[in-house]
Amino acid sequence: MTTDSTAAWTAAFRSAVVSPYETIDLFELRGFAGHTLRQIIRLDGGGTALRIRLSNRYGKEPLHIGGARLARRTEGSGIDSGTDTPVRFADAEDFTIPVGEEIVSDPIDGPVTAGDELAVTLWLPDDTGLSTYSAVPLRTGWAVPGNALTTPTLDGAEGLEELATRHYITGADVLAPADTRIAVAFGDSWFEGTGTTHDTDHRFPDLLNQRLRDAGSNGWVVNQGISANRLLTDEIGEHALARLERDALTVPGVTHVLIHFGLNDLGIPGQEAYPEPAPIPTAADLIAGFTALADRIHAAGLTATATTIGPYKDTIYDGYSTPEGIAVAREVNDWIRGADSPFDSYADFAAAVADPADPDRIHDDHDSGDGLHVNDAGAKALADSVDLATLTI
Template sequence: MITDSTPSWTAAFRSAVVSSHERIDLFELRAFSGQTLRQIIRLDGGGSALRIRLSNRYGKEPLHIGGARLARRTEGSGIESGSDVPLRVGGAEDFTVAVGEEVVSDAIEGAVAAGDELALSLWLPEDTGLSTYSAVPLRTGYAVPGNALSAPTFDGAEGLEELATRHFISGADVLAPAGTPVIVAFGDSWFEGTGTTPDTDHRFPDLLNDRLRAAGSEGWVVNQGLSANRLLTDEIGEHALARLERDALDVPGVTHVLVHFGLNDLGIPGQEAYPDPAPVPSAAELITGLTALADRLHAAGLTAIVTTVGPYKDTIFDGYSTPEGVAVAREVNDWIRGAESPYDAYADLAAAVADPADPDRIHDDYDSGDGLHVNDAGAQALADAVDLTTLKGRQLLNA
């Protein structure tokens, strides 16, 4: 139970970002010029005020934002009449985000709640260059020519584009009572939500939040999943050990971290997409990396919860699954389930969605169709596999 009602800035939404200058082109790469972007944020938690984080971390040019507005979203690209307000940085409505930097907006007063859907509109008068972006947000965004910051909807606008990627937005914070538990889902596509239905909030972290709210929890989960991300080596985004500080330890209010990594270290993607794949790591190497993650989380005073590596034997992706890699995943999962793991707890995601007749593959009822990612029902099974008592603090686990 929260005992200190003093409000403090607390993460209420996160969207892990990557560079458009990655050497492997798995996702749509975009630049914008003379356009307005309208992108949707669904809050995982609420508070008495809100601020937005905008990122030009991987940009090669300064990001000039000629204006920004925040409004309550109705449906599609529509916004609630009279709800839009200017988003300012340092008091200015026209501002620039320097190369490699992130800015935090001025506070917008007014209560917001978990589940609120907000539309953030950005007027981009100049060429942005390739954007800092989130690859699989599973939330449709919109772009139209010209300055359309306060347009009630973009529907039917000439030149309207629908976007499967999210650009320049890395998070939102709320003023919430100090000590509000925040769980960071720090992992790969199994957390980001690949395979679940877009625009429905059926990702594993979303459904875990539903369980927490139904149980009366004061805390919530924010999603820092990154599709194609690895534990040990860079591929899409910096590897987990390199991005841990930014995407987990520095998240305002973080108390717990859920970890899922290993699939993309073990997978050997086809030569066309990955011209120079890293070798399959040994179980010892993955265990060393997971142990290093746990040690750093504990050094920061956080509860560390690891999840088993998901089954993937029958994936359709050429060359991704090998007998060698599947055997390593089994060995790592045995370690996660055993007494030698340094984590405070584990969630057996692999067992939750595995085919009982062949535990190395995803059960047909939970398979998104690619043999690597779960569908909506699978994401619900993952959320149901988490023991909610493990999200209440290390003192409870060690009692």
């Protein structure tokens, strides 16, 4: 491929992954044997070439991939066959990912732009065991028996399965101008997008990207949210302090990190113990965790923006919302808004979607229906709460 000394590999899509071997079991766990997977990624930014990242981080056996293809998506599981191209890794079309590792493809030359929808098709000839996966990608994927790597559409195929989870794909990078600014949305379901409409790209990072494009920004946001993820405790996914290096600080091109954590630290213990009470972190515990995040982000030379903990009173999940947890969230939010916060700036998520008559709960107009997650309108309110100037400093 051609090279450009003014360009650098830059994250253009991310999909944070979790282990299928966790104790808390909220999502469908899958393995594959003799299947073709076709999964869609939507680029947050563009460049002159592209490379794909695949992961066997949590697999217990080497992952044999008999072939990988990349094409522009048309509709449903359909692809534009004229754009279909093999994805090679170390110049091989048939390759194996060792246990615990992630690999990056050889570059695929040719321009791509923000909003491009690309189909990544994988042929998995052998038993994979339970897969490394993304819990709530909000993008339909497909699995069919047999080798259908180059099949123009899988719609209507015998044995077709729709997948609500994403498997093995952790990202795509593009060759972009070296001064491109990348913000990583590093957090929980309020970033991953739970509660917003499937297959519509109405998550908070998507809508913030739209604002950035409308403003003529040369950068974008990539999404590293994990639903049910916590600041201080593992599951779902490694806790924020454990995954910060991999999922934020070393993302190619990163200049800014956006943070949203705390909800699950306060809610999951009670939900898991219900109907019994459960101990939860104190405000001091969460503040210490947030401070450690900010310090490590700054030590990496990056800008850190916090978001206040979203409201969740009256959520439908038994045991999740408690008066004690609500009080801690209020105290932490006051700290995030105050002069003692170590963050460079903050976006007031809580205020953006709260019911003015009862600020501890989500306003009905912004509620997805479960009292814990925002809908499309709520995600827009979150995106609108971010001062774009904080992403360009």
